[in-house]
Amino acid sequence: MEELESRRREVVGALLSELESLPAMLIVPENLQVYWATQAIADVLGYPRDALLQKTLTELVAESPAQLEALLASPSRSFDLTMYCQDRGERTFRATTQLLPERQLLLLQLVDITDLHLPLQVLRSVSTIPPQQTGLEFISQLLVRISQALGTAHVFLGRLATRERVEGILYAVSGELRTPLSYNLHDMPCADVVAQGICFFPRDLRTLFPESRAIREMGLESYIGAPLHDPQGRVTGVFWIADTKPLPELPTLPELFRVMAVRIAHELLRDQAEREAQLLREQLFQAQKMESIGRMAGGIAHDFNNLLTAVLGYVELAQGALPNDSPAQEFLNSAITALERAAGVARQLLAFARQQPLQRRMLNLNTVVKEALQLAQAWMPSSIQIQTFLAEDLWLVEADQAQLVQVIQNLLLNARDAIPEGKGVITIETQNAMLDVDYARRHLEVVPGEYVMLAISDTGIGMSPQVQARIFEPFFTTKPREQGIGLGLSVVYGVVKQLGGHIWVYSEEGKGTTFKIYLPRASDVVAVQQTASVDTGPLPRGQETILIVEDRPDVLQVAAEALRQHGYTVLTASTPAEALQIANTHQGQIHLLITDVVLPMMSGRELAEYLVRLRPKIRVLYVSGYAENIVLHHGAIEPGLNFLPKPYTPSQLVRKVREVLEREPSA
Numbered sequence: 123m124e125e126l127e128s129r130r131r132e133v134v135g136a137l138l139s140e141l142e143s144l145p146a147m148l149i150v151p152e153n154l155q156v157y158w159a160t161q162a163i164a165d166v167l168g169y170p171r172d173a174l175l176q177k178t179l180t181e182l183v184a185e186s187p188a189q190l191e192a193l194l195a196s197p198s199r200s201f202d203l204t205m206y207c208q209d210r211g212e213r214t215f216r217a218t219t220q221l222l223p224e225r226q227l228l229l230l231q232l233v234d235i236t237d238l239h240l241p242l243q244v245l246r247s248v249s250t251i252p253p254q255q256t257g258l259e260f261i262s263q264l265l266v267r268i269s270q271a272l273g274t275a276h277v278f279l280g281r282l283a284t285r286e287r288v289e290g291i292l293y294a295v296s297g298e299l300r301t302p303l304s305y306n307l308h309d310m311p312c313a314d315v316v317a318q319g320i321c322f323f324p325r326d327l328r329t330l331f332p333e334s335r336a337i338r339e340m341g342l343e344s345y346i347g348a349p350l351h352d353p354q355g356r357v358t359g360v361f362w363i364a365d366t367k368p369l370p371e372l373p374t375l376p377e378l379f380r381v382m383a384v385r386i387a388h389e390l391l392r393d394q395a396e397r398e399a400q401l402l403r404e405q406l407f408q409a410q411k412m413e414s415i416g417r418m419a420g421g422i423a424h425d426f427n428n429l430l431t432a433v434l435g436y437v438e439l440a441q442g443a444l445p446n447d448s449p450a451q452e453f454l455n456s457a458i459t460a461l462e463r464a465a466g467v468a469r470q471l472l473a474f475a476r477q478q479p480l481q482r483r484m485l486n487l488n489t490v491v492k493e494a495l496q497l498a499q500a501w502m503p504s505s506i507q508i509q510t511f512l513a514e515d516l517w518l519v520e521a522d523q524a525q526l527v528q529v530i531q532n533l534l535l536n537a538r539d540a541i542p543e544g545k546g547v548i549t550i551e552t553q554n555a556m557l558d559v560d561y562a563r564r565h566l567e568v569v570p571g572e573y574v575m576l577a578i579s580d581t582g583i584g585m586s587p588q589v590q591a592r593i594f595e596p597f598f599t600t601k602p603r604e605q606g607i608g609l610g611l612s613v614v615y616g617v618v619k620q621l622g623g624h625i626w627v628y629s630e631e632g633k634g635t636t637f638k639i640y641l642p643r644a645s646d647v648v649a650v651q652q653t654a655s656v657d658t659g660p661l662p663r664g665q666e667t668i669l670i671v672e673d674r675p676d677v678l679q680v681a682a683e684a685l686r687q688h689g690y691t692v693l694t695a696s697t698p699a700e701a702l703q704i705a706n707t708h709q710g711q712i713h714l715l716i717t718d719v720v721l722p723m724m725s726g727r728e729l730a731e732y733l734v735r736l737r738p739k740i741r742v743l744y745v746s747g748y749a750e751n752i753v754l755h756h757g758a759i760e761p762g763l764n765f766l767p768k769p770y771t772p773s774q775l776v777r778k779v780r781e782v783l784e785r786e787p788s789a
């Protein structure tokens with residue numbers, strides 16, 4: 123035994139001059155007792171050298187005895203050890219071992235890698251995240267890996283909801299994702315993060331922030347946090363790590379954290395851009411679908427109006443051929459009433475297809491809201507409370523008052539029907555709005571600028587996303603058959619779009635619905651277009667010659683017969699070619715051309731231009747059930763063009779013809 127001790131002292135003497143300035147220990151293998159230690163390791167751990175000699179290696183390291191045994195038995199003879207300092211802090215060392223069998227000692231040489239170990243441990247863990255993961259998927263993995271690497275750490279990512287409050291996005295504790303928390307800035311060290319940038323409290327967090335309930339309840343001891351910035355440098359969120367044990371006071375930690383905060387901010391921007399792109403793709407698909415449905419609806423309305431024109435004409439002609447006291451007159455009147463209701467459906471389809479002629483003039487939306495509310499008193503139950511918040515100094519819009527009243531009425535009807543048991547609140551709000559580039563980037567077809575906003579909200583049952591995706595489609599309805607045919611919101615959509623506006627719906631099942639309409643602010647004064655009064659006197663007669671061009675034989679027959687019965691000479695053509703031939707060969711004057719807008723081979727407008735060159739004194743009356751931009755300019759009749767929409771009755775045609783013929787010719 124004395125011989126063994128003598129050999130051990132020899133090696134200590136030999137090593138003393140070589141290793142005294144380096145962290146090293148001699149360990150007795152059988153009990154891991156510290157036999158000898160350099161002054162360098164004693165200084166790093168904060169122990170007197172004599173105190174170190176009273177300890178075992180097991181007492182000095184953070185690893186468990188089983189872990190330590192496995193490390194010491196490792197063939198590589200190189201491993202990392204976390205050792206306790208006397209002040210209960212921790213240091214990390216890269217250890218190499220060398221067995222001295224003749225002395226029955228283990229030489230443990232140590233290199234302090236504390237400043238590098240924790241960052242490397244975090245980076246090593248983070249580097250295993252698959253490269254295809256981006257956005258929130260990458261960030262969630264990043265937070266989990268950081269939390270795992272640090273052991274008991276709380277890792278949090280949140281956005282600034284207001285200047286005083288943070289709303290959680292992702293939150294990981296001990297390597298597991300948890301429900302993100304939200305908190306007030308003053309309750310955590312984040313207030314300094316937002317104001318001053320990255321901050322680092324490696325220990326004594328509860329002492330530094332004694333008023334923070336969150337820190338106290340989570341038992342936090344250390345904190346490191348950084349603000350997240352957008353490309354303009356504005357603070358948009360907070361990223362922090364907090365732990366229940368002290369963090370090593372390493373200058374590399376804040377720098378590593380700063381780099382991670384920049385990456386997280388970039389991934390949040392990427393995620394936002396991807397979500398906005400997806401939203402725009404969905405909006406584009408919806409717009410294309412609505413455009414396609416609109417074209418189809420317009421085509422159906424056009425054909426429907428042609429049929430109605432013929433049927434209405436035949437019915438009215440039949441009335442004129444019968445005595446006034448004929449029993450059939452009552453049946454024919456009922457038929458006309460039913461046909462007028464059918465014509466109303468066609469008008470709604472045209473409104474959805476954005477092909478309705480509009481009487482545009484300068485309007486204050488508040489005035490329109492008040493008119494609509496006055497009309498709604500007749501059918502709105504008293505149990506529903508209506509609140510209005512109408513902005514003063516509201517900008518003017520250029521719109522058709524009757525159509526806007528119908529829009530508001532339709533939205534109020536939907537709100538009423540959505541409120542269960544007729545007990546709830548409908549809120550109407552108007553205000554001036556600036557839609558900026560950022561808003562336009564997220565909303566397809568929006569042009570940045572000044573708008574007037576109309577919002578109608580209800581406390582009803584709300585809508586599912588599946589219903590919201592279809593609410594503007596013609597004939598789509600969730601109501602019972604007897605409550606409507608599903609054209610109300612289609613009309614709203616069509617009128618708003620025809621006015622150059624935008625409509626958005628926000629709804630949540632069980633919480634209600636809000637429709638927001640944005641109409642462009644009027645820029646120029648628009649002359650008020652007066653609506654012609656209905657003449658109920660005797661039908662006027664004439665002697666002029668009229669050329670009718672209509673590709674529908676039944677409509678052509680009705681129009682020709684109605685005008686002949688009232689004294690006119692009528693020439694008929696079913697194609698533009700026939701009309702041009704008649705115009706070239708007819709010997710007398712042709713006073714008026716009545717032409718459909720849509721004709722085979724050539725539009726009615728083009729035909730009229732040819733005939734005006736042939737016969738400069740001829741006047742033109744356009745008719746159509748499908749008024750395109752040839753006749754309609756941004757939804758309003760072009761100045762100087764005479765237009766009669768289908769379906770029309772023979773009496774309406776006769777009165778319109780007389781009006782056109784007697785009007786003073788334009789200069």
